[in-house]
Amino acid sequence: MNTNYDRLGSHRDVSFVKEFQHMRDVLCELTRADQVEVLMGSGTLANDAVAGQLSLLCKPGLILISGEFGRRLIKHANGAKLFFETLEIPEGQAFERLELERALKANPAIEWIWGVHCESSTGVLNDLEMYKYVCAKYDIKLCVDIIGSIGRVSIDLSGIDLASCTSGKGLGAPPGLSMVFHQYDLQPAPDFLPCVLDLGIYQASGGIPYTIQSSLIHTLLIALKRHNWEQRFEEVRNWSTSIRRKLAEIDAPILAPDSCAMPAVVTIALPEIHSSETIGDALREHGVHINYRSHYLLERNWIQTCMTDTEKKPSEKLVRLLKKELAQ
Numbered sequence: 001m002n003t004n005y006d007r008l009g010s011h012r013d014v015s016f017v018k019e020f021q022h023m024r025d026v027l028c029e030l031t032r033a034d035q036v037e038v039l040m041g042s043g044t045l046a047n048d049a050v051a052g053q054l055s056l057l058c059k060p061g062l063i064l065i066s067g068e069f070g071r072r073l074i075k076h077a078n079g080a081k082l083f084f085e086t087l088e089i090p091e092g093q094a095f096e097r098l099e100l101e102r103a104l105k106a107n108p109a110i111e112w113i114w115g116v117h118c119e120s121s122t123g124v125l126n127d128l129e130m131y132k133y134v135c136a137k138y139d140i141k142l143c144v145d146i147i148g149s150i151g152r153v154s155i156d157l158s159g160i161d162l163a164s165c166t167s168g169k170g171l172g173a174p175p176g177l178s179m180v181f182h183q184y185d186l187q188p189a190p191d192f193l194p195c196v197l198d199l200g201i202y203q204a205s206g207g208i209p210y211t212i213q214s215s216l217i218h219t220l221l222i223a224l225k226r227h228n229w230e231q232r233f234e235e236v237r238n239w240s241t242s243i244r245r246k247l248a249e250i251d252a253p254i255l256a257p258d259s260c261a262m263p264a265v266v267t268i269a270l271p272e273i274h275s276s277e278t279i280g281d282a283l284r285e286h287g288v289h290i291n292y293r294s295h296y297l298l299e300r301n302w303i304q305t306c307m308t309d310t311e312k313k314p315s316e317k318l319v320r321l322l323k324k325e326l327a328q
């Protein structure tokens, strides 16, 4: 085994720093963001970092909930001792402009909104442009979790204050890096935030305040350059149209309506006569892998199929096997 880890390159190497800055530029270009800070960790860490920034505002906010991942934002917010209200809608739906405006009018003290772009649990994609419109109209900050949507749909982060994502999932790189895009300059807040969450320290240190694994930066850059992203987003849309049509043909009850469907994720809410676990196990025995083991899927009797990183067409075998299971 090669244990000469030095050969991976130090995070202080001039060439590494150059590659790191280039990777940040590519990320910002992909999302039309101003700046991005990169942390070692998963998407959850990026959301904690967003909560940390929100805590510095010392103003009340509004958290949007329409599924598991929206609900997790509450935990982040409580951990950072934020003042906030919640707006919850039924799972499987997207937020509407009038709902948001009503909530903001009812509580004029609200200074920020934090929500999930793609609610990965339900397969719903929220309307980011509408969020931006509303937040600009009421002059409040907008923070979004784009962990489930980056690399799968075109995203324009201009006008969005903070957005969190990860190297895994849609970007198709190994997990291990989490990112927060930001539109305004961040100031270090050593009296208020733990060092590792203090995005202002990252910005003040040229993005690399602490040790970072250079190979993760390298593989993320490779993943970012592997696709022509506009073409990739079209493949994702085509995959979605195709799988949704096939599932409709076999009467599989798709949770999210076409109008707010997340292109790369389809959640099926099974009727009570079927068990998501039994069906998930049965498909797995035939070599077809669907999501069903997460606690929130098991609790709701839901199964989920996601477009994989390399896939272009949905699996015919999945549809065939599912049809058989649903007929039983």
Ligand SMILES: *Cc1c(COP(=O)(O)O)cnc(C)c1O
Binding pocket: 042, 043, 044, 045, 069, 116, 118, 119, 120, 145, 146, 147, 148, 166
């Ligand atoms: C996966 C996911 C998370 C959690 O990300 P981790 O990398 O597992 O920490 C948060 N939000 C959304 C929308 C997700 O899809």
